Amino acid sequence: MTHQKTMGSVLIAGGGIGGIQAALDLANSGYYVYLVEKSPSIGGVMAQLDKTFPTNDCSMCIMSPKLVEVGRHLNIELLTLSEIQGVTGEKGDFEVEVFQKARYVDMDKCIACGACTEKCPKKVEDTYNQGLVKRKAIYALYPQAVPLKYCIDADHCLMLTKGKCGICAKTCPAGAINYDDTDKTLSLHVGAIILAPGFKAYDPSGKEIYNYDRSPDVVTSLEFERLLSASGPNQGHLMRISDHGKLKKIAWLQCVGSRDINTCSNGHCSSVCCMYAIKQAIIAKEHDPSLDCTIFYMDMRTHGKGFESCYNEAREKHGIRFVRCRVHSVFGQPGETVGQVIDYVDETTGRVTREIFDIVVLSVGMEISEEVKSLAENLEVALTPGGFARTNSFNPVATSREGIYVCGALQGPKDIPQSVIEAGSAALSAGASLASARGTLTQTLTAPEETDITGERPRVGVFVCYCGINIGSVIDVPAVRDFASGLPFVEYVGDNLYSCSQDTQDAITQVIREKKLNRIVVAACSPRTHDPLFQETLMNAGLNKYLFEMVNIRNHNSWVHKDHPAEATIKAQEMVRMAVAKVALFTPLVEAELSIDQNALVVGGGLSGMAAAKALSCQGYHVSIVEKEETLGGQANHLYMTAKGESIQDGLKTMVTEVTSDPNIDLFLGAELSGVDGFVGNFQSTITQGDKRSSTTHGVTVIATGAGEYRPDEYLYGQDPRVLTGLELDKKFIDDDPSLKKAGCAVFIQCVGSREPGRPYCSRVCCTHTMVSALHLKEKNPKMQIFVLYRDIRTYGEREALYKEAREKGVLFIRYSTEDKPVVTNSGDRLTVTVTDHVLQRPLSIQADLLTLATAVVPYRDAKLAQFFKVPINDEGFFAEAHVKLAPSDFAVSGVFLCGLAHYPKPVDEAIAQAQAAASSATRLLSGKTINTSGNVAEVNPALCSGCGVCEAVCPYNAPSLVTEGKEAGKARINPVICKGCGACVASCRSGALQLKGFEEGQLMAMIDNF
Amino acid sequence: MNRYTETIQTLAAKLLETGDVKTVLGFKRGTFPLTTEPFLATTPADTGELYWDVNCRLNLATYLKKEMGKVAVVAKGCDTRNILVHITENRIKREDVVIIGVPCTGMIEVKKATEMAGGDILYATEQGEEMILTTAGEEIRVPKAQLLRQNCALCAHPNPVIYDMLVADPVPVQTGMDRYADIREIDAKTSDAKWAFFDEAFSACTRCYACRNACPLCYCPTCFVDESRPQWVGKGTDPVDVRTYHMLRAIHCAGRCTECGACESACPMDVPVRLLTRKMEKTVGDRWGLEAGLTLDARPAQDIFCLDDPEEFIL
Amino acid sequence: MSSFEPKIITFLCNWCSYGAADLAGVSRFQYPPHMRVIRVPCSGRISPKMVLAALRKGADGVWISGCHPGDCHYIEGNYYARRKFTLLKEILEFNGIEPGRLHFSWISSAEGVKFAEVANRVIDEVKQLGPARVFIKKSPEESAA
Structure with missing residues (x-):
């Protein structure tokens, strides 16, 4: 082998x-x-x-x-x-x-000053701004781009295409332009x-029906996004594009390039367009409340966390109009008349209605x-x-x-x-x-040993940067440098052409050592981009990296005061004075190091919990699973088939076998957590199993406690055995119940317990689940009549294919409204379901043998668990993640992660993905073996602390707590490992007992005193 | 002996006899007319000294300390609200304090009484709705309402909001009074006039800190005015320093102050310090619909927020 | 009055408004050189006493800017800040500090334009008021004179 x-x-x-x-x-x-x-x-x-x-x-x-x-x-x-x-x-x-x-710009030399762009004579369509404006042939993609390095567009550069120009090379103060750069293969x-x-956004050009090619007032949603943006072509000022006229009406057309196999071949739903259209409409209304915003749609698909309430607010609070109609086409008006014509069928009257809009946004799909x-x-x-x-x-x-x-x-x-x-x-x-x-x-990173500066008087070094001509052309750099030399504690001043260049970094390191400098001020560009670079320089010189302060005399000064060089110079001097006053008060900061217990605890042994445990075990970590039931599997035990047609029971069986036989996984079944102490890296939990109590230590925790199925009290549920919930029908599928085949007519009612007052969210899984079930019934008995009574069908993504297949196989879809819900009565042999048909506007009576209620997924609202780990629960009862967009599987509290139904209703694939994502976040922590905190954390002076607890109340991370015993009992203490350094506690402390290191009261006051 | 005093003594004696508490914190008669003093009764025999009348202006929450062990305290409506703030701010545990609640009919202002009597008052007694003020020369009867401190005249919570026992049935609660007429009057002035108004109003302040010492909320181990690193507010009577002190103290008390009036009653120079704390009280009520010291379930106004707090002033 | 060059202490939160000021620079949006920026991690870090200190020191205006509600890098710091600012603004104005000297804004790191617009607006309003006159702590020498 x-x-x-x-x-x-x-x-x-x-x-x-x-x-x-x-x-x-x-x-x-x-x-x-x-x-x-x-x-x-x-x-x-x-x-x-x-x-x-x-x-x-x-x-x-x-x-x-x-x-x-x-x-x-x-x-x-x-x-x-x-x-x-x-x-x-x-x-x-x-x-x-x-x-x-080839980039044609040397990334090591480019300082992103933008001088090249300013002088470049060649204008090119700006793809970042969706071609709505022009950029130059040498450009940075967008102002905050990473890497923030310019680049030559070889297809348009005059030098590269025609061999003449060369202006950028002449302009570049850093000598970064290299026309001889070549493409490489690595x-x-x-x-x-x-x-x-x-993805690629669907391109509506060439499709006459949208009038997109002919009128600038028909835009794609991505173009509109740029138009809304403050950094976009119009700085976020909305106007008609053709004549810059005032906007009164905007229309969004949904499903452009999605759910469409006629105009294009995208059968899928793009999943995001309904929400982004709502978002854009709300933002447009915020720009101008008098705007008339209308969204034309087929089904509103607001199936994610917080989406439905956003939809409700859009309608009720922001007055956005939602019209259910797939608009066939958009056309212009004769001659010079502005405005886009849309004809649509008004559902309430059944008539074709014509409206004129200033802008039509095509909600283009993904492909x-x-x-x-x-x-x-x-x-x-x-x-x-x-x-x-x-x-x-x-x-x-x-x-x-x-x-x-x-x-x-x-x-x-x-x-x-x-x-x-x-x-x-x-x-x-x-x-x-x-x-x-x-x-x-x-x-x-290896840095030389840190010099101990305790007891030393401050010896401040001030370095002022020309940034080529970026600073030097406006601010009198030597004057700033000389001014600095007269400030208290300043031992050395210097100026650099480019402070960020490697040779200057080396020179600064040298000067720090030679002059025994122990505090450094660099007056150059933004600390947001350059703090880390200079901190590294300090470390290389053996200085604690926190003994550093940056003064932004470029972005906040020379670039914005270019017509006031004298005042700008004075401002730069004063900015340096403030920084020197602050830096003199700096002390070396220590980054606390904490070891991370290499075990994990997963709460919940359903699909998500098992997937998370398995994932962590694969990474080499030991995991304990605490499951309240006697068996693993949670809700998956009752589920039949995924949207992709896989058997959930087979998949579950495999997982259970893997988890049970995994030597890295300890199972606690019929168990619950009865106590939790500690925090990230060092949790101690007590697990109770009947009379048995065991305790475990763990560095991370994954919460995967799942959710339950709503038990309805309507539609004869619980009173008639022919009325089932979705899971109960699955149970019959799993058991291959022979009675199902005999049913001549089956009815599904959607949104039972979801999207209603008291439970306003969409349960996300039920539409797809109903499609799968209906198709399975059709498979069992192709002659079976099947009706789905729905509000909006939300088969997002490629699940849309199931909806299409169901329609093709003869499943009938009838829409109902919450004001006119279906009525179910027992008519002896059969159930009678009465519903108003949305097309005919007439009541329809269905004689059914089987009624399945697509019931809501209901969170457990586990307040005890939330209390144990100090994690929040949202209004709907689901756990609230750290950030809905960028940290969906993390909690704000370090070391605790979230996945599965406890987060929000979701199907098997998404639950497993999230379990793995939670495990990935946990692995990030565990693999470090230790965590180093930032030095910029809050600290309590117990002598000043009154123990009032305001710090504890305002901290979103639970970093402060009151000491319970010992000499300092009753006083606050900040856990530096958890503290993120925001300083909210410091500003809230009346007693002056808290300090945020690096932003101490005295340091900020010193800046104020020296402005 | 008035009925309140009698009941307080009886309740206190019982608490000490049964050993339910180690100490009862109440008032005793002051050395001078129209004054009372805080008093700690530790034996049933001590309770005879306990006293109640219209001069119990102090807020005894100021004297509650964790180290006292289990203690009973005599408290008016405003005082109980303050005790409640103390409980939410971990100053004292609910189970460690027995609150002898006093439904309060208001405390009088010595200055008003003296002016009314036209000379030094030798003694004063309460009779129904009237006060009998005795000076060297005469005895005059004045409706008590005319002598009330402003905070008592405008009081919306005269009955204890939290208590273990009451010394009497709750008193009627007045409604419909205009609590902030004077604040609005200042609000309406121009900036220069406002500055000048307070320059004059605070000119008498000697920075003696009687207000701070009387305030139960000023429990910081070191007050910001005494901070030395950095020492950013001077300790003398420079008008800007004086103003800084009073403004920041008002901010610190905002959302916590229960308008007990102890600060102003304690001021020997009649500085209207409550104008600032009441401005803050009004702001907290107008902006966030909150009143201090009414619930144990929430932290004070500055320790919490609502997503949709008004912010029309933010660009 | 035209010679009046005000100084405005500006507190910017690192994540949004400081970023917006950076972006205004990258975009070369011009505004007069009257701001003196103090960078803080979060608008929630700014205590009322810093604003009082700035005014006492003679700042002609104070401008505080943080992340829009919901955008706070520290989840909710700006919500607490909003309560603090509400009280601060009320008490300062009540005491006779002109409303035009104290400004608050929410500016996201993508709003370079808004940063420049608000900067110009703050400067205009402070300029109209002229130099700060009250609530300035004189140094001992000055008060003796």
């Missing part, structure tokens, strides 16, 4: 939010990552979004910390302008050929590959581009007929080729949180297959 090599590295294709998340998960778990992105910078579509639904968070704000982390990660190698060309080898040892286009060895290439499809073919990764990666519900991110995983839209159309979940799942799966090589290719 030959020795199979295992590489401790992973290649991720695609630098959108999915690829970014997977890269961070892997790189932080001991694997080296190549992040291959075809554009010049990472960020993907999320970087183009203005806001994200349903919370309308600013997309860039929530994303940019992740961008920066990727950009600076020691173990992530960013390969931009790159694409995979071919893959050979197999799981554990792939050889990947990557084609990298060969990379990796253990696993993750495909995260994302997989031809390039990605051919890449998949090249990689031997099987796709579905719809073009998405073929996966299995029990292994939701594994492609048909072993060792190649998928996440994000290629796996199926989905929103950001689901992509982030899959990214975690893919990272976990990729990492698990390489666990033996963990840490073999990663690097760790």
